[in-house]
Amino acid sequence: MSTTETPRSAVAEGGATAGAVTGAAPGGESPRLTGRLKLVLVILLVAQFMLAVDFSILNVALPAIGDGLGFSLSNLQWVATAFALPAAGFTLFFGRIGDLLGRKRFFVGSLALLGLASLAGGLATSPAVLLAARVAQGLATAAATPAGLSLLTTSFPEGPLRRRALGINGALMSAGFTTGAILGGVLTDVLSWRWAFFVNVPVALAVVVIAPAVISESRPARRASLDLPGALTVTGALIALVFGLTDAGAHSWASTPALASLAAAAVLLAAFFLVERRVAQPLVPLRTLGRRNVAWGNVLGLLAFATETSLVYLLTLYLQKTLGFSPLAAGVSFGVLGLGTVAGGLLAPRVIAATSTSTALTVGALVQTAFTAALLFLGTSTGPALALLLPATFFGGVGNMLVIVAFMVTATSGLPDSEQGLATGLASMSQQVGITLGTPVMSTVVAGAAGASTPAAVHHGVTSAIAVNAALTLLTALLAATFLRPRRR
Known part of the structure; x- marks a missing residue:
């Protein structure tokens, strides 16, 4: 698809994206966006950012939720699990349903469900009601994430505009995960854990009201059976x-x-x-899954999300259990990581344009490996530790975001609009399984190496897990260099 071609799904629906992307000027300038398409981008990015925030906003608030609603310590994990199970389990299924029924309709409906579920969670007076609200939030996330990404990829033609949109989206997704940890601590300390739910309601309401008038429907011209x-x-x-x-x-x-x-x-x-x-x-044509860019792109995306999100978990343990930080102070310390992911998301499209997606994946993974390995030298003194941790997490975040954006471009390129829901569903599934996979693996490494809960033992366990994390990021670089052919953009 050329950079001036209107997405086929929008044509089939009589959509409003026709003419939204201006063609390249005679001098060869890059295509530009109209005001309408900029508004489409803002709506989709705000929604994706909110969905990313939801993955981590309750982590710091879990003890307060347990005290407020009477969760036992052993059952408190279900607050996170009740969200993760449907969020990961139904993503691929809902991505295909969005293809069949219409992505805009599915996107708006899922955001409405998320707003209602968040309101119910904030008002919950018993564990059963809160867990039901978390299940509904997970289902809404499983529907909204691939639908939103499909609308993004079908609204922007393959080329510079789509790379730019996916770069910003990737930066906001990763920054949202970090922001959720910070925001959860601030809301819980200043107001109440209930506001970690309530904060979704006005954002979801705004998207539900504005999106139908701005975003064009997107679906394949021929509806397939389920x-x-x-x-x-x-x-x-x-x-x-x-x-x-x-x-x-x-x-x-x-x-x-x-x-x-x-x-x-x-x-x-x-x-x-x-x-x-x-x-x-x-549901998943094997010819699509057999494409090198789809298969290996998703493997690399899973590894990228598994390593960076689990590193946040490891550093949270280190900051609180070894250095004695409060939950809020630990959350704020990850603000530098958030800045690194934003910088990486803005840089990634330029790196891809100048080289190739496989080069961006390889280089990003090597940068992430180097700065993750630097964290092996963290000590037990606060000053020297922060002097190493803050720049290492910043540049590691830059490298990780290069991988994530290049993975999204790789896994969704060269496919017709009729398969974009499938492609983004696979990418969303890789993201969510990666987030879920990383922490249990690293938790097991920490427990096995630490053997006790003293600050020194936790430090040893975290250091061992960081070594495993760095090895996985190096594996990501090797896989990208070996199995992905360079695709010059």
């Missing part, structure tokens, strides 16, 4: 995988529920691939 057996098997596999990973992190990788869930995930995933080989209109 592959229900494929949808059920892949959704069950993802839910079992996330539950198994979460239980392993909370208890042990040898626990019976964790092993049973992971075994069920493997069986259901095998059944899913058998189904996809036989049905006429599969």
